[in-house]
Amino acid sequence: MSFNQAAEELNVTPGAVSRQIQSLEHYLGKPLFHRHHKRIELTAVGRQYYAEISTSLEKIAAASNRIRSEPRRDKISICAYPTFAIRWLIPHWPALYKAFPGLDIQLTTSLNPADFEQAGFDISIQVLPDGETKKGFVIDKLLDVITYPVCSPELADRVSGPQDLEAVTLLHESPRPTDWPRWLKTAGITTLNPNQGLNFESNDMALHAAREGLGVAIAIDALVQSEVRSGHLVRLFDVSRRSRFPFQLVSPARSANDPTVRALRAWLVAEGEKSNRASQ
CATH class of the missing domain: 3.40.190.10 (Periplasmic binding protein-like II)
Incomplete structure (x- = not known):
């Protein structure tokens, strides 16, 4: 029952809170507050609205607190071709660790396709047809060949x-x-x-x-x-x-949806775009 206290909690101005409330009231087509001198109170519609949405707001808060309290993932496994690892990944290692401090990246090299089920790789770098899709996997182009x-x-x-x-x-x-x-x-x-x-x-x-x-x-x-x-x-x-077969990042969907894996994939793709722009 205080725009000032709400503003302090949200780290915005009281005017910003007031404008958001006015926008919500305009959207709903009903007033949510009676505005008195130096105080406010909920209207009947406001009380009903609060009762109906408060459970959902509490669920959002609980879910957000749970995610924030979960430990960050600190280990990711990558499988790459030996030459690719030596000539592209390893030279990018210093910048990678600067971008992801504390992340334990386990690199395995192989000429064979990654065995995601047995080895549990999060990311594999493979030569695949441009635009390739596979059910249950996320694929992004990394480097032109x-x-x-x-x-x-x-x-x-x-x-x-x-x-x-x-x-x-x-x-x-x-x-x-x-x-x-x-x-x-x-x-x-x-x-x-x-x-x-x-x-x-x-x-x-x-x-x-x-x-x-x-x-x-x-x-x-x-x-x-x-x-x-x-x-x-x-x-x-x-x-x-x-070639019509570029280097591509391949991840099983279960890994690709992990925030840390997703961030690392995005970083690798951005670095790959730099290499592509530098191609002669």
């Missing part, structure tokens, strides 16, 4: 055009065996055997071999941006290929 050839600065001096690839060693990676054939097709090169050269068990190993001058590898732009900027790797040619 844009590929092009890279090599060491020394080798780059010997490669002036795509035709010069016939005189160098092509470096392949087992998890993505179609990258070279697809890029060569995009570039319109039909005279080169796309399967010749050296094979490595991971993209990271192939890129290390390229950096050491062993040959030319196919790189995913988002995973080599820093090395290209520093000059340790050189991008060859202006031809790039955008």
